Amino acid sequence: MKNTYTITAFSENHIGLLNRITIVFTRRHINIESLTVSSTEVKGIHRFTIVVEDTEEQVVKVVNQVEKLPEVLRAEWYLNDEIIYREIALYKIPIDVAIDKNIEQIMREFNAHMVDIQDGFVIIENTGHVEDTEKLYEVLKPYGILQFVRSGRISISKQKKELSTYLNELPVNEYVKE
Amino acid sequence: MKNVNKITGAEAILLSLMKEDIDTIFGYPGGAMMPIYDKIYSKGRSIKHILVRHEQGAAHAAQAYAQVSGKPGVCFATSGPGATNLITGIANAHLDSIPVIFITAQVPSMLLGTDAFQETDMISLSMPVTKWNYQVTSAEEIPDVIAKAFFFATTGRPGPVLIDVTKDAQLGTLDFNYKSIKSIRSYNPSPAIQDEDINQAISLIASSERPLLLAGHGILLAGATSQLKTFTDKTKIPCAVTLMGKSAISEDHPYYVGMLGMHGNYAPNILTNKADLIIAAGMRFDDRVTGDLKRYATDAKIIHVDIDKAELNKNVRSHLAIHANIKDFFDRIIPRITYQTPENWIEQFRQLNAIEEEKVVRKDCFPGNGKIHAGEVIYLLSRKTNGEAVVVTDVGQNQMLAARYYQYKNPNTLITSGGLGTMGFGLPAAMGAQVGRPDNTVILFTGDGGFQMTVQELGTVFQYNLPVKIVIFNNNFLGMVRQWQQLFNEKRYAETNMPTPDFPLLAKAFGIEGELVKDRTEIPGALDRMLEHSGPYLLEIKTEKEANVFPMIYPGKAVDEIVLEP
Numbered sequence: 001m002k003n004t005y006t007i008t009a010f011s012e013n014h015i016g017l018l019n020r021i022t023i024v025f026t027r028r029h030i031n032i033e034s035l036t037v038s039s040t041e042v043k044g045i046h047r048f049t050i051v052v053e054d055t056e057e058q059v060v061k062v063v064n065q066v067e068k069l070p071e072v073l074r075a076e077w078y079l080n081d082e083i084i085y086r087e088i089a090l091y092k093i094p095i096d097v098a099i100d101k102n103i104e105q106i107m108r109e110f111n112a113h114m115v116d117i118q119d120g121f122v123i124i125e126n127t128g129h130v131e132d133t134e135k136l137y138e139v140l141k142p143y144g145i146l147q148f149v150r151s152g153r154i155s156i157s158k159q160k161k162e163l164s165t166y167l168n169e170l171p172v173n174e175y176v177k178e
Numbered sequence: 179m180k181n182v183n184k185i186t187g188a189e190a191i192l193l194s195l196m197k198e199d200i201d202t203i204f205g206y207p208g209g210a211m212m213p214i215y216d217k218i219y220s221k222g223r224s225i226k227h228i229l230v231r232h233e234q235g236a237a238h239a240a241q242a243y244a245q246v247s248g249k250p251g252v253c254f255a256t257s258g259p260g261a262t263n264l265i266t267g268i269a270n271a272h273l274d275s276i277p278v279i280f281i282t283a284q285v286p287s288m289l290l291g292t293d294a295f296q297e298t299d300m301i302s303l304s305m306p307v308t309k310w311n312y313q314v315t316s317a318e319e320i321p322d323v324i325a326k327a328f329f330f331a332t333t334g335r336p337g338p339v340l341i342d343v344t345k346d347a348q349l350g351t352l353d354f355n356y357k358s359i360k361s362i363r364s365y366n367p368s369p370a371i372q373d374e375d376i377n378q379a380i381s382l383i384a385s386s387e388r389p390l391l392l393a394g395h396g397i398l399l400a401g402a403t404s405q406l407k408t409f410t411d412k413t414k415i416p417c418a419v420t421l422m423g424k425s426a427i428s429e430d431h432p433y434y435v436g437m438l439g440m441h442g443n444y445a446p447n448i449l450t451n452k453a454d455l456i457i458a459a460g461m462r463f464d465d466r467v468t469g470d471l472k473r474y475a476t477d478a479k480i481i482h483v484d485i486d487k488a489e490l491n492k493n494v495r496s497h498l499a500i501h502a503n504i505k506d507f508f509d510r511i512i513p514r515i516t517y518q519t520p521e522n523w524i525e526q527f528r529q530l531n532a533i534e535e536e537k538v539v540r541k542d543c544f545p546g547n548g549k550i551h552a553g554e555v556i557y558l559l560s561r562k563t564n565g566e567a568v569v570v571t572d573v574g575q576n577q578m579l580a581a582r583y584y585q586y587k588n589p590n591t592l593i594t595s596g597g598l599g600t601m602g603f604g605l606p607a608a609m610g611a612q613v614g615r616p617d618n619t620v621i622l623f624t625g626d627g628g629f630q631m632t633v634q635e636l637g638t639v640f641q642y643n644l645p646v647k648i649v650i651f652n653n654n655f656l657g658m659v660r661q662w663q664q665l666f667n668e669k670r671y672a673e674t675n676m677p678t679p680d681f682p683l684l685a686k687a688f689g690i691e692g693e694l695v696k697d698r699t700e701i702p703g704a705l706d707r708m709l710e711h712s713g714p715y716l717l718e719i720k721t722e723k724e725a726n727v728f729p730m731i732y733p734g735k736a737v738d739e740i741v742l743e744p
Contacts, residue, residue, distance in 0.1 A: 012364055015313070016301055023306050064488040070310050070330050073364040 004033075005059045006083055006155050009048040009066050009075040010040065017071055021048060024065045030054055034087070036152035045073065051153050074166070078157060085155035089133035090115070091124045091140055092147035098122040100143070110136045121146055184351040187317030188213035191281065191343065192221050194324035197356040200252050202243060202613060204228045204236040208256020209296060210283035213348035228613060228642060230606065231634040233260050237267020238603050238632075239610030241276045241338075242593045246568055247614035248401075250277040250331050257283045258296030261342075262303065266600055269307040271338040273597025274422060275399060277331035279324075280304075280340040287315040287344040300342045309337030317350030321357070329359040334367030335486040336399055369485070371502040376510050378498050379457075379481050383515065386455035386479070388523045389415045390446070392438060392467075395422035395596070396460015396484060396504045403589045405508035406459070407431065412512065414519040416527050418446035420461050422596040425586035429565070433519075435527040439467040440731045441578040444538075444740060445530035447731060451476050451738040452526070458482045460504040463493040464597070473736035483507045537742045538728055543583060549722035550698055552576060552623075552651040556583040559621060559649070559705055567619040568593065568611050572604030572628030574658035576651050578727045580623040602631030605648070609635060612644040619647065619709065626652040626678045636688040639714045647708050648692075648716040650681055653723045661726045665744060666733075685716040692716030 011017045018037060025032055034051040052059065059077050067075040095117070097103065107113060112126035126136050133150055185193070191214055195203070203225060207215040218227050230236040233255045240251030251271075255261050261282040271278045285294040301313050310330040312323050320343070327339045383389060397406050403426050410417045410427065416435040417427055421442075427434050436443025438450070450456070456478045461467070463482075468474040471493060482489075482496035483504055490499035500507060542553030556579055559567075565587040571577040571594045586592055593611050595603040608622035629650050639646060651657075656674040663671050682692035692715060695704045701719075708715040731740045 016305065016311075019302065020305055027306070061488070061492055064490075064492075068486065068488045070362070070365045 002053055002055055004080055005052055005054065005056070006078045006080070006085060006153060007048075007050040007052065007059065007063055007066070007075065008078070008155065008157075009050070010073040011046050011048065011069070012071040012073070013039070013044050013046045014071055017046070017069075018048070020069055021050075021066055021072070024062055025050070025052070028058065028062060030058065030062065034152035036154050038154075049152065049154055076157070078155070083155040083157050085129070085153050086127050087130055087133060087151050087153050088125065088127050089136070089148070089150040091126070091137065091145055092121050093124065093140060094144055094146060095121055097143040103143070106136070106139055110139075112136060183353055185354050186213065186217070186348065187314075187320050187343065187350050187352065188217045188348040190317065190320040190352055190354050191324065191348070192217050192225060193354060194321050194356055195252060196224060198324070198328050198358065199249065200225070202226045202228065203252045203254055204230055204240045204243070204610065205254030206230055206233050206236055206256070206260060207254075208258075208260045208283065210258075210285055210345045211254065211256035211260070213345065214254065214281075214283065214343075227254075228609070228638065230609075231637045232632065233263035234267050234602070235606035235609070235632055235635045235638065237264045237278070237280070238270065238600070238606035239613070240278045241267065241271045241274070242570065242607035242610030243614040244276050244278055245590055245593050245614075246611045246618075248590075250279055250328065251610070252279045252281070255280070255282050256296070257285055257300075258298050261300045262298055265303060265307065266598075268304055268338050268340065270595055270598040270600045270603060272307045272309070274595070275336050275395065276338065277336040278338040279327050279331055280308075280338060282340060282342050283348070284313065284342045284344040286346045288346070290315075290344070300340065304340045307338070308340045311340040311342070313342040313344070314347045315344050317347050317352040320347065320352065321355060325357060325359045326362070329362065330365070334365070367485075368503060369487070369501045371500065371506050371510055375498070375500045375502070376507075376514065379500070379511060380515060382455060382479055382481055382498060383413070383415075383457070383517050387520055388449075388453045389413075389455040389457065389519060390449060390453040390478070391415045391417045391457045391459060392420065392461050393417055393423045393426045393459050394420045394461020395426075397423060397426040398590055400460060400485070400503055400505040402460070402505035402508055403427065405505055405512065409508050409512055409515070413515060413517045414524060415457070415517075416446070416449075416519070416524055418443075420464070420467055420596075421581055421594065423461060424581055424592040425589055428587045429585045430587070433524065436531065437581060439464075440469070441582065441727050441729065443531065443582075444534035444729050444742065445527040447729070447737045447740045448530055449526060450474070450478075451736065453478045456480045458484075458494075458496070459507070460484060462486075462489045465493070468493065468737065469731045469739070470734055470736045534729065534742065542579070549725075550695070550701065550719055551725055552579045552719070552721050553583050554698075555649065555651070555701060555705070555719055556580055556623060558701065560584045562705055562709060563619055563621070567591065567621045568615055570594070570604055570608040570611050570620060570622045572622075572624035573599045573601045574625055574628060574656065575661065575725075575727050576623045576625045576628070576657075578658075601628040604628055605632050605635045605639075608646045608648070609638055609644050612646050613642070620645075621647045621649060623649050623651070625657055626650060626654060626681075627656040627676065629681075630678070633684070636685060636690060640688045640690055643713055645711075645713050645715075648685075648714065649708075650716065650718045651721045652678055652681070652718055653721045653725065654678060655723060657725070658727070660724070664724065664726070681718040682716060690714045690716055692718065695719045
């Protein structure tokens, strides 16, 4: 049965790793729904957060093949209820709409806030699950949205162990001098 | 004063290779590669460079060299077309897990991404077919990158790596200081085996009555052939091999029961579905081994031991998946195991084997009359060389027959393109094998199709006087495809029939001796002349045009549906 899975992978910050990782997915014809790459709290280590819709069996195989890459430190997969996750969305709306009193009420309901005001438009930011940012989009749409953008998912697992604890347990690279 | 000890990146590449005990390189020069080749000119005494006739040949030769010598292969090519010509060879080494260090030249770093002359993005191109790759853009990086390349290529599940070196990095200077690598934090090549895994394996084996051991290429890669023998001696568990696992156990071992898969032996394929326990040792359940997965190993519990975690539960779900080096597994289980296989189970292999012997082997190896069969030549050569030659094959019928009818005795004596099935692999691989084992007889079994794909390497064979014994089975067909057309396309022989040149005459043009054999009575004499000849020798043997390789598991069929004849 297909489900939404969030895959996180930690890798060395080297050129080309994004390519190597996505090849694992494209080879198996798995569409990546969302992808976020960013640096972690540990210098030189990057985190990939990849969302896919597939069967657990496929996801496990893909995670193993990602973890197999020599420069990937660890890869894991989660169901939605095993993580806290968010996407961020930005909405650009005309300034004359923004001064409508409905907008203030909408922003309050969605816990959204205004992040910038420019000549002619304002930018509203909202954070949540896709359904939340999607819903705000639908609500704002009648007022006229000039531009809309949504980030990929970031997530944090509900398990206790921190990445840095795990990384500190890893051996450092060892060289043998002649 | 400070610059006195500085050397160029090009020289650092060669020195780094020498620090890793490399003395042989297969390659081909070109514009972007010139600084490195200039250093080869002055290092000629410590590094032997084999100049091939096409980069693909260098890649296959380096791989075969690695397989027979136990050292990683090293292969050089220039930027652009030189590098892209390697791709088939890199993919071949990747699918068969062979450690080869590919070093390609690249345009100067300031020109990267500009579609400069002879620029190709080798990092992207080689990414799906390498274990690891890296683009070097400054000379200082070279020693560390080469150390990493060797570490990744040779440890864990081995595989090819590629280092792309820009011309300015070759020309730049550095203080040379080489340190090999012992461990890398993101990479664990030697997973620790758990006591609990051994306990469970022992208890699964203890409760089985019909166990079957499947030995794969991992045995050879891990250097665990003596462990495999000891385990099999002690437990009498019938041992079958995959194509790549051939020569992991001597074929005259009393509990060796044959090869698995599409053109493997009758007994191990049929009895895979009778076994109640399968121990998969360093093999990966390739589709050519398993046939229809839904009807594979239907009665068996499976213990799968592999160094690559991603192979565990990938194709076949196992009851006990052990992520370990197969050598460690055997070392841990051998002292503790007391199991003895029931004699009546072993007997079932012997009975089925006798049926195959009667219905297939006898016809292939002792046909008596009619056109020559490739099987009889291979079988006779096996006897004449006492099963001790290094056999290299091309791909197709010649490959399957060489796997079936040569009686392998010693480890790493079958060099074949298993995973990728690369036609044209044979001749360059035979060269590499001969360079790696200069004192061994190296026999190439090839077909008229595959041989013509890389025939230009006869020039290399001639130049280095590599005494490879080339046996071409000429049926004027792409035999394996023709067999499928006969079996599944009602003999519609689309584009599989080809006229061939006079191969001995072609060899003569390259300064290589050879002869043509058309009649069965000429075979023993021709084989003797070939084996006794001190240099390279080419034997063209005209064979039955429409001979088929059987037994066969038809595509989509289960292993126990293997048939002995069409």
